[in-house]
Amino acid sequence: ATPTAVMVATGKGASQGVLIKGGDALEKAHKVKTVVFDKTGTLTVGKPQVVSAVLFSNFSMEEFCDLATAAEANSEHPIAKAVVDHAKRFRHKIGSNPDHIPETGAGVTGKVGERMVLVGNRRLMRTSEITLGPEVEKYIFENEELARTCVLVAIDGKMAGAFAVTDPVKPEAQRVISFLRSMGITSIMVTGDNRATAAAIARDVGIDYFFAETTPVGKADKIKDLQGKGEIVAMVGDGINDSPALVAADVGMAIGAGTNVAIEAADIVLIKSNLEDVVTAIDLSRKTIARIR
Numbered sequence: 001a002t003p004t005a006v007m008v009a010t011g012k013g014a015s016q017g018v019l020i021k022g023g024d025a026l027e028k029a030h031k032v033k034t035v036v037f038d039k040t041g042t043l044t045v046g047k048p049q050v051v052s053a054v055l056f057s058n059f060s061m062e063e064f065c066d067l068a069t070a071a072e073a074n075s076e077h078p079i080a081k082a083v084v085d086h087a088k089r090f091r092h093k094i095g096s097n098p099d100h101i102p103e104t105g106a107g108v109t110g111k112v113g114e115r116m117v118l119v120g121n122r123r124l125m126r127t128s129e130i131t132l133g134p135e136v137e138k139y140i141f142e143n144e145e146l147a148r149t150c151v152l153v154a155i156d157g158k159m160a161g162a163f164a165v166t167d168p169v170k171p172e173a174q175r176v177i178s179f180l181r182s183m184g185i186t187s188i189m190v191t192g193d194n195r196a197t198a199a200a201i202a203r204d205v206g207i208d209y210f211f212a213e214t215t216p217v218g219k220a221d222k223i224k225d226l227q228g229k230g231e232i233v234a235m236v237g238d239g240i241n242d243s244p245a246l247v248a249a250d251v252g253m254a255i256g257a258g259t260n261v262a263i264e265a266a267d268i269v270l271i272k273s274n275l276e277d278v279v280t281a282i283d284l285s286r287k288t289i290a291r292i293r
């Protein structure tokens, strides 16, 4: 497209809440045949709520919440916010942790005082060689059946307790995915969450297929696999964990309400955080390119 056409389209996009960072993304978006969506915070509202908390140890609920919130203190993940909100709601002590805790896409690990605290999913516990046991397995099974995500907490190498969180899908998600289908575009979901919860969400929104228990690098690899097959791929995400995939995609789209890291990694920002704007962006590109040819 000519610089003028790009400028006009960029201005038009901006007025509709679709921030296009460069001509390149605008040029490529009309060729997109596959859109890869992140789950948490992208297809779902991203405001998970803790609906149950359980102890598998002799810690008091107060101390358990204190340690869990301390480990989550530096995490921007919506689950971290859910855990902190839950503790606040019950007036439990909220821990803080000045040390940086690296994001793994499976949870957080941190030293809180003298204690080693792990907060995350089954994969985090597996890689840290934490034994779950039948009581924990039962809790996970029962909650995942209800499309909830379990947040497991280990303290000093032993399972200490868990939270179950729910995160509803965005009201427009199903409509957008069926509209994309009518445009000849396949929708795929990638998530770090477990298979059972992912399957329930994919079913709810009518996603064609999904990959669960994916690491941040794994999400980028899925994009590269599709590109290897000659696909032009868009990625829609909101989290730090989506940034490698947003960079790898031909067109990276960040949810406006997402983390700064994702917004910086993306080519297009959906300011209103509404999934309808995935269609707006592709449509704008299609119309701009059609007008030039």
Ligand code: ADP
Binding pocket: 038, 039, 040, 041, 072, 075, 076, 077, 079, 080, 105, 106, 107, 108, 119, 120, 121, 149, 150, 151, 190, 191, 192, 193, 194, 214, 215, 216, 239, 241
């Ligand atoms: P999604 O792809 O659904 O956005 P992520 O890749 O961000 O998920 O995270 C994958 C999984 O890792 C989450 O479903 C959750 O189980 C776990 N997880 C990630 N970050 C955290 C955190 N800060 N606290 C607890 N669990 C986490």
Ligand code: MG
Binding pocket: 038, 039, 040, 041, 042, 237, 238, 239, 242
């Ligand atoms: Mg996310």
